[in-house]
Amino acid sequence: MKQLMIVIGCMVSIVLMSQSTPSSKASAMRGKKIYTTYCLACHQADGGGVPRMNPPLIKTEYVNGDKVRLINIVLKGLNDPIEINGDEYSNPMASHAFLNDQQVADVLSFVRSNFGNKSGPITPAEVKAVRAKK
Amino acid sequence: MQKILCSFLALSLLVCCSAQSPESVAIKTPAGFSTVVVGKDFGRVRHIAINSNGDIYMKLEKLLKGKGIIRLRDKNKDGVMDDTLAFGNYIGSGIALKNGYLYASSNSEVFRYALDAQQNLVSPDQPERIVTKLIDKRQHANKTFALDNAGNIYVNIGAPSNVCQELDRQKGSKGMSPCSILDSAAGIWQFKVDKLNQTYADGIRYATGIRNSMGLDWNDEVNELYITIHGRDMLFQDFPAMYNQKQGAELPSETLYRVKKGDDCGWPYAHWDHFQNKKILNPEYGGDGKKEGAPNAISPLVGFPGHLAPNALLIYTGDQFPARYKNGAFIAFHGSWNRSPEPQEGFYIVFVPMKNGLPTGKWEVFADGFSGLEKVNNLGAVKHRPCGLAQGADGSLYVSDDNKGYIWKIKYNQ
Numbered sequence: 001m002k003q004l005m006i007v008i009g010c011m012v013s014i015v016l017m018s019q020s021t022p023s024s025k026a027s028a029m030r031g032k033k034i035y036t037t038y039c040l041a042c043h044q045a046d047g048g049g050v051p052r053m054n055p056p057l058i059k060t061e062y063v064n065g066d067k068v069r070l071i072n073i074v075l076k077g078l079n080d081p082i083e084i085n086g087d088e089y090s091n092p093m094a095s096h097a098f099l100n101d102q103q104v105a106d107v108l109s110f111v112r113s114n115f116g117n118k119s120g121p122i123t124p125a126e127v128k129a130v131r132a133k134k
Numbered sequence: 135m136q137k138i139l140c141s142f143l144a145l146s147l148l149v150c151c152s153a154q155s156p157e158s159v160a161i162k163t164p165a166g167f168s169t170v171v172v173g174k175d176f177g178r179v180r181h182i183a184i185n186s187n188g189d190i191y192m193k194l195e196k197l198l199k200g201k202g203i204i205r206l207r208d209k210n211k212d213g214v215m216d217d218t219l220a221f222g223n224y225i226g227s228g229i230a231l232k233n234g235y236l237y238a239s240s241n242s243e244v245f246r247y248a249l250d251a252q253q254n255l256v257s258p259d260q261p262e263r264i265v266t267k268l269i270d271k272r273q274h275a276n277k278t279f280a281l282d283n284a285g286n287i288y289v290n291i292g293a294p295s296n297v298c299q300e301l302d303r304q305k306g307s308k309g310m311s312p313c314s315i316l317d318s319a320a321g322i323w324q325f326k327v328d329k330l331n332q333t334y335a336d337g338i339r340y341a342t343g344i345r346n347s348m349g350l351d352w353n354d355e356v357n358e359l360y361i362t363i364h365g366r367d368m369l370f371q372d373f374p375a376m377y378n379q380k381q382g383a384e385l386p387s388e389t390l391y392r393v394k395k396g397d398d399c400g401w402p403y404a405h406w407d408h409f410q411n412k413k414i415l416n417p418e419y420g421g422d423g424k425k426e427g428a429p430n431a432i433s434p435l436v437g438f439p440g441h442l443a444p445n446a447l448l449i450y451t452g453d454q455f456p457a458r459y460k461n462g463a464f465i466a467f468h469g470s471w472n473r474s475p476e477p478q479e480g481f482y483i484v485f486v487p488m489k490n491g492l493p494t495g496k497w498e499v500f501a502d503g504f505s506g507l508e509k510v511n512n513l514g515a516v517k518h519r520p521c522g523l524a525q526g527a528d529g530s531l532y533v534s535d536d537n538k539g540y541i542w543k544i545k546y547n548q
Contacts, residue, residue, distance in 0.1 A: 036475065038371075040474055040475060041367075041368070041371050041471075041472060041474050041475075042471075044471070044474060044512045044513055044514065045474065045475065045511055045512055046511075046512040046514060046515075048512050048513060048514025048515070049513070049514070050471040050513050051513065051519075051536075051537065052178075052195065052536075053471065054471070056514070077304075079272075081272060087196070088272075090272040090273050090274075090275060091272075091273055091303070092272075092273060092302055092303060093303075094301065094302070094303040094304040094305065095301075095304060098305070098306075
């Protein structure tokens with residue numbers, strides 16, 4: 001019985017952790033401002049992007065998949081002929097390493113919980129770890 | 135009961151009529167003109183060409199069932215395009231017809247296809263490759279082109295860059311001086327139409343300082359090349375202290391140039407500013423929004439509002455439209471993305487009246503309504519984006535759309 005309680009407790013806390021907590025909501029709110037300043041021109045207000053030039057951020061595997069890869073796109077930029085939801089995009093994305101760990105976490109948490117995306121937040125610690133690896 | 139039947143009938147009528155073409159938008163043109171859809175759902179239709187027999191050729195930017203060029207033909211001459219031929223296994227943007235040949239480009243090569251007396255392609259799967267090994271670095275890679283009347287082809291080699299920064303599109307990165315991109319791109323190269331496998335070494339850099347010219351046409355009236363250029367991006371985003379949100383949306387100008395051999399249009403050192411009527415030094419090269427730059431560069435004939443994306447240029451030579459249109463320029467504006475967070479603009483066809491190769495009046499919107507929206511805040515919501523223009527043998531004007539693959543024909547009915 002005690003074991004079961006622990007298991008349930010663990011599951012509840014995991015679920016809670018992966019859901020948006022009040023602090024991750026605040027992070028996404030701050031992220032919206034960063035998005036508007038640094039990302040919106042290319043990816044557009046609705047995250048829909050620009051056909052052939054800048055990809056959408058709506059339900060893509062890059063936004064909702066591997067966090068390390070996603071953090072690296074913001075820190076290092078991207079200029080590869082990759083397919084995103086069946087299309088290629090011709091512009092390069094510049095590095096946004098000038099944003100601090102908190103700002104990168106905020107903007108990515110915003111993107112991952114908006115535009116139809118339902119993925120969990122990204123923490124400054126996760127950004128810090130990826131940045132340290134170079 | 136009758137009443138119910140009546141309203142049921144009315145309802146079904148409404149449903150059937152609106153269901154007929156749910157995606158079509160109303161195209162607004164000046165009085166006397168009418169517009170019909172002559173093709174649709176061909177995907178990324180970039181530039182187009184119309185043959186003397188009415189055949190429509192479309193160049194695709196995304197292969198459709200493995201093919202990159204589509205010909206539409208009206209076989210039984212009932213006014214409906216009933217025959218489709220697909221060929222060419224490469225994507226690209228440029229296409230044109232001249233003296234018994236169809237010309238088309240990939241993003242690094244130019245091909246031509248001989249036509250027989252019946253206007254059929256002699257060997258659609260074995261074109262002559264006339265130009266090869268042009269750079270393709272994804273950004274501004276389309277090799278759009280124009281043909282003159284002396285056996286030359288003028289190929290746009292766009293700059294794989296925004297403004298020749300050390301790190302492209304990186305906020306704060308300085309402009310390279312001199313800009314090494316100019317050696318192999320950011321210009322118009324001249325080649326021969328009838329020589330095979332020409333490379334840079336066989337061509338001439340005809341004009342330089344051209345960021346990306348998607349619209350090119352030969353003006354027969356004055357026997358010279360005319361081009362439209364896409365101006366640089368990110369003045370507001372990268373220099374908010376110099377350009378506010380509104381200025382960043384309006385600047386730099388999109389431009390129409392008349393270019394002679396050896397001309398320089400100023401990229402990357404300067405951009406055109408249609409408010410000051412000057413070539414303004416780009417901030418990446420020390421500009422402050424007022425200092426002038428590129429003293430040896432020529433000035434455009436017309437400066438349009440920023441970022442509208444002039445994707446096609448057509449100097450009208452037909453007799454169908456009223457006389458004022460003759461020798462004037464039609465420009466297809468693809469519509470902006472870099473005006474955000476301001477609303478996007480463009481998505482229309484503009485006319486510039488011209489005589490003896492020079493504008494005789496202010497530019498005007500000729501055909502509008504392609505976006506299907508009153509106000510465009512997000513590009514994803516736009517229905518159609520005008521991309522190509524072509525003139526039919528009867529003087530009708532054709533417009534293509536690379537969003538949903540539509541082709542419209544605009545006629546003058548008196």
